[in-house]
C-alpha cells in the first residue's frame with residue numbers, strides 16, 4: 551500500500567485567498583498548487599486553514615482529491631500576529647473534524663511556524679510522521695533587514711519543530727544551511743525541494759499582443775511583481791530607475807498591493823516623487839494570478855529587489871515566461887537564477903549595479919532573448935508535477951513506502 555492521504559496545515563495562508571496583497575503571497579500559491587498536483591497524482595489532500603472573512607463554504611473542493619476545510623479559531627479578521635493564542639483551539643477543531651469523518655492521514659505537512667506547532671501536535675495524536683515547510687524563518691528575516699520585528703515565540707517554536715519534525719523541506723541550500731547554523735538543525739533531516747510553477751499558465755506569449763492588451767506603448771518595461779511590504783525592498787527598484795543613464799522611454803510597473811492602510815505604497819510613491827519619477831511609475835495594484843503572464847510577457851526585465859526571499863516565486867514565474875530577471879543575491883534567488891545565464895544577481899544596496907544590468911538587458915534584443923530562453927529552460931524542470939513527485943517521494947520515505955526518488959534539484 552502506498553501513501554494515500556495527507557493533511558496540510560496552513561493556519562493563515564488560505565489557498566483560496568487572492569495572492570499579491572496584504573499577507574497573501576507565495577505561500578498561498580504554493581499550498582494550492584502543490585495540493586492540486588498531488589491530487590492529480592491520486593493522493594487525497596485535506597487543507598486545513600482558518601476561517602476568515604471571505605469564506606463562503608466551510609468545506610470547499612478545489613480540484614480532484616483536494617478539499618479546503620475552514621476551521622473556526624479566533625475572530626475571522628484576526629491579524630496574523632494575534633493567532634498564536636488560537637493554536638490549541640484550531641488543533642482541537644481539526645481533531646474533532648477528523649473524528650467526525652473517521653479520517654486517518656498517512657502524513658501531516660505543515661506550512662509556516664504557526665502551522666508547524668499544530669502539525670507537530672496533530673501528528674503526535676495520530677502517530678504519523680510530520681513534515682514541515684517553513685517558507686520563512688524568523689532569525690533569517692531578522693538578519694536580513696534591520697527593523698524586522700518578530701513575535702518572541704516564533705524562533706522558539708521554530709527551533710523546537712526543527713528539532714522534532716520527521717522531515718523538513720528547504721527551498722534552497724541557503725535556507726538549509728541557515729537552519730543548521732542558526733537553529734542547530736540536523737542537515738540530514740532536511741530535503742531540498744524547490745517551489746514550482748504552472749508551466750502551462752506561465753509561458754512565453756507574443757510580446758506585442760501582451761503590450762496591446764495592457765494598453766502599453768513602445769516604452770521599455772521594468773516589472774516588479776509581489777506584495778508591497780518593507781522586506782521586498784521597493785526602494786531599490788526606485789533607486790535603480792533613478793540611476794539609469796537615460797530614464798526616457800522607460801516605465802516601471804509595480805504589480806501587487808500592501809496590507810490595507812499600512813502606508814507602504816504611499817512610502818514608495820513618495821520616494822518615486824523625490825526622485826522625480828512619479829510619471830514613469832505605474833502602481834497597478836493586485837492582479838489576478840492567472841492574468842500575470844500578460845504582465846511578465848509585456849516586460850523587458852523583471853526586477854526582484856528583496857532584502858530576503860526564501861524562494862522567490864516571482865523570479866521563477868518570470869523565467870517561465872521567458873523574461874530575464876535582475877535580483878538581489880539573497881536566499882533562494884541565488885539558487886533559482888543562474889547569474890549571467892537566466893538573469894543577473896546583484897548585491898543589496900547597489901542601485902548602480904542593478905541599473906547597469908537592467909540597461910544591458912533592455913538595450914540588447916539578443917541578450918534579452920538568450921537570457922529569456924535559458925530562463926524558460928531552467929523553469930521547465932520546476933513544473934508542479936515534478937515538484938509534487940519530489941514531495942510525494944518524501945512522504946513515501948517517511949511512511950515506509952520508498953519510491954526511487956531522483957531529486958536532482
Ligand code: UDP
Nearest residue numbers: 569570575576577776806836837839863864
Ligand atoms: N502575485 C499575484 N498577484 C499580484 C502579485 C503577486 O498573484 O498582484 C503572486 C505572484 O504571482 C507569486 C506570489 O504572489 O506567485 C508572490 O510570491 P513570492 O514568493 O515572490 O513572494 P512572497 O509573497 O512569498 O513573499
